[in-house]
Amino acid sequence: MTLRWRPPAHAVARVRAEAERSLSPTEFGRWVGEPMTAAEREEALSLIAWFQRRYRTPAERLAYSNRAAAYLRSVVLLSSR
Numbered sequence: 352m353t354l355r356w357r358p359p360a361h362a363v364a365r366v367r368a369e370a371e372r373s374l375s376p377t378e379f380g381r382w383v384g385e386p387m388t389a390a391e392r393e394e395a396l397s398l399i400a401w402f403q404r405r406y407r408t409p410a411e412r413l414a415y416s417n418r419a420a421a422y423l424r425s426v427v428l429l430s431s432r
Contacts, residue, residue, distance in 0.1 A: 357426065
């Protein structure tokens, strides 16, 4: 049997509330207008490079994204019960 880690319900609720909140036009403008820091850019490029090494072909990348989406849907369904 494989056990998978599940985040605590309160953490899921907090993330969901933050993700679903509406931003005012001013807040949105500040958020999207903020330039990426050098550290954020380096981290993003590093993650992209890892992903491309791990999933070399478009078919592998698509298969991964489908699996990840199915898993996330199951987590959302389980946490909303």
